[in-house]
Amino acid sequence: MEADSRTRYRGGVLVDVIRTTPVDREVRHYRRWLLFAVLAILALVIGIFLVRFNKDRPVSYSDPEQHYKYGSVGSEPGGSLVDAVGGVLPPYWIFVALPKICPEKLPGGYESLGLIYEGDADLPIGVSRRYRLGFDQVGLNCASCHTGTYRAAAGGERTVVPGMPSHQLDLQGFFDFVLGCTLDERFTADRVVAEIERAGGDLNALDRFIYANQLVPRTREATLMLANRLKPILDNPRVTRWGHGRVDTFNPYKAIQFNWNLAQLPESELSGASDFPALWWQGPREGMQLHWDGNNTSLQERNLSASLGAGVTPVTVDHANLQRVADWIKELPPPKYPFPIDAAKAQRGAAIYASQCTACHGDHRFREGTAEQARASVQGTRVGTVQPIQSVGTDRQRLDSYTYAFASNQYTLYPDTPYQFKNFRKTNGYANQPLDGLWARAPYLHNGSVPTLRDLLEPPERRPAAFYRGYDVYDQQKVGFVSNVSAEGGRRFSRYDTRLPGNHNSGHLWGTQLSDDEKDALVEYMKTL
């Protein structure tokens, strides 16, 4: 007999005899295989899932300039699929499809906001791409706010200058669009997937499922949270809009990184917009009081902190890639003034500059030679130190937006790592900056309240009370950008009203008492900086 049997006892008493047939044995055999197969398939699926959703692969560029423009510093969302953190932009394909989902909100596409598309690149400068959480994500990098353009004339060729303030960028308009469209009722799973496919996104069934059931709702949720937190500064008539070329550095930081309720802060803290600074020639700046208000003396901490503003979090930051950028901008030379300079006039201006300006700002030697030589050229001056607010007299809102409470929150970031912040300090004024590449840093003062250098040499009451920002045609006479153009070919520039909170063009009276001739000569010299 082939059959086997098994006898069961319970408490010493025979309770059952279990017999099996060949079929029973066969079934038991193949069920074991079936279980094994099911477990193997399950393990495979989980494995594929883990590999896919844990893969973290930035699009990389070997050329440091390309890396600066398009490389990822980790501002794309990361962490884990179930608890994604970081990022202020939706996934790549949603980002690409967004202008098609809300066409009337952005008829000219991202370019009309001042984002720069080079050649046939799929993303503008300053937007990086990175495969994270199982999908292509996008994020902002340093170049988004620190790459500017200029033209000699309205019809002229546009020159892109990495490291230059993105004076042409309407960052607030960009956020308004991304937030507004994501929260628009047309932002539905069906429509998003359809627009993605129309835009060339070749989604497979799993992708479509995850887009429809995960990414679209989650993007909406994350945006809703972001919009709510930023509502007191983005959607508040008593808070001055940033306009082109400016950002409120610290208030979004308070809301996004530290979950502060901005509505509870005094309004005097909320209009803190300031100009994008230039990012070149950072090497000689090590040890200076950095940021407009000089709140930190460490380049590394300043860089890391600035990246947080682009959407990086301590969980998602890519230190190595950020370091590549930091190393490159240390050596990045400031751009030379690209138009003719009247050498004799500049010569006369040099003498005036030496008496009026060098003590606080250094001179043309700062941009020449090595970093050591540059630093030596400002040795013993007040360059890189804070000038008290009472003395400089410029608008204090930016200074007031950085508070003790905020500084103490910053110290909680990157705990127990080499990256923990140690050098943030509350100051009482604005730092004296070296003026390398000054011509490309218009408009002037920390809040960009004065359109040209020549205007800056006028007393405040004679500086333009209102002007337009964002137009990139250069004004070689007054040194700055042409500021009386309100729109051009689908781009609308922002009107800057110096009477609004945070926008005052008061202060910095140095040089205002000079004669017009002297002022012109001084401006001519400053082209050489």
Added chain:
Amino acid sequence: MAEDVIFQPLQFRHLTVKNRIFRSSISGRWDNYNGSGTQARINWEESFARGGCGAIISSFVPVHLKGRILPSYAMIDNDDKIPFWRAVGEAVHKHDCKFIMQLSHGGRQRDVPGVENFMEKGMSSTDSPDTFHGLLCRAMSKQEIQGVVECFAQGARRAREAGLDGVELHASHGYLFTQFLSSAINDRTDEYGGPLENRFRFLQEVIRAIRREVGTDFHLQVKMNAMDENNALYPWEKKGNTLEEGIQICKWCEEEGVDGLHISMGSTFPHPMVPPGGFPPDELNWWYGGMVSSGSRAFLNYCFFHFKLLRPIFLWLWNRRKKAYPIEGVSAEACREIKKNVSIPVLNTGGYQDGALIRKYISEGWMDGVAIARPLIANRDLPHVLASGRDLPDRPCTFCNRCLVNAIANPLGCYELRRYDGDHDAMIREVMKVYDPPHFPAESAKSGHTFAVGA
């Protein structure tokens, strides 16, 4: 209708049948469990003879206990069965109808092996289980093969001694002969496996043993697969024998002195093409349960029948290849090819009912006669209907295959409720007529009918 080809006699070498309609082999579990016959079997077979068939091919008659498909089919494994079969033959002969016994061995294909076979695997050409139900088996030794050959020879002798008119070897539908003949099933490396002549050897030895035992003047026909279509259900299975191989086997049968061929197709039973028609999932859900312990895949199949959401998956697989074939005359084309290659009479089975179609095929020389099972269960008098000049009875068979699925558990009969205008009691009364007259008729009862259902 004197010139109607259907009602011309069919002349075999040693047998003449009065018309071209044969009752094809079909069983029914109404014999005794031990394989001895009952009055119900006699009633059943006689009802077809009364209906006008020229000849009846018996139920699947196992030549050995290990070779039965389901218990409670009358067997021919011992001389003690001869008197019963003699009684069957006599009952049929009263109606000028011939009776041909189908000698069979299921091999691995034992749908319900019975308690006596339950602890052992079926005997086959291979160790690989059947692909539909997972019916287990082992490859027979040469000695065992010789034993089975002898069982067939003795079965034929008993049939002759019982006064029957001939025997048929069931070499189709996946039973033991098919398990040797099919290239999809037979994986032997000895002289019974490999090339076609080796795979044919078992059938050849059985034919020769029967001729040795009963002589050359006793009618012997073979029911043969035209082709296997072994992958009709599961596309990953091997295709099995082709029509060319089927023709070759038929030619060899003729050379071995076989008197007639009975052509079908399909290497399993049931098979998507055999019997052609529907495959009712409701009935499968009700009755397939009796088979779940028979094979290693049976429970899985049962789940597919039981859960309505899974049914479409199974039915998709089952119906996938059907579209290439007609329901009526499913293997007629293949039969025509075989008929061209042999000179002995050829019967065909698979969905015959329509008189016009049968007439066309016979008169055009596709075949010499047809074997019918399901349409005859539905209308025992189908030959009389056709003879009267009508091509279809009033309530024709719908090829629903409810009879097939019920056969696992219930008395064989027509379970197509639509044919009874939805009257379930009427259907049951009709099915139960097989027990009428009973073996022990009540003295007072005139008809002997005792099965009362309904109000």
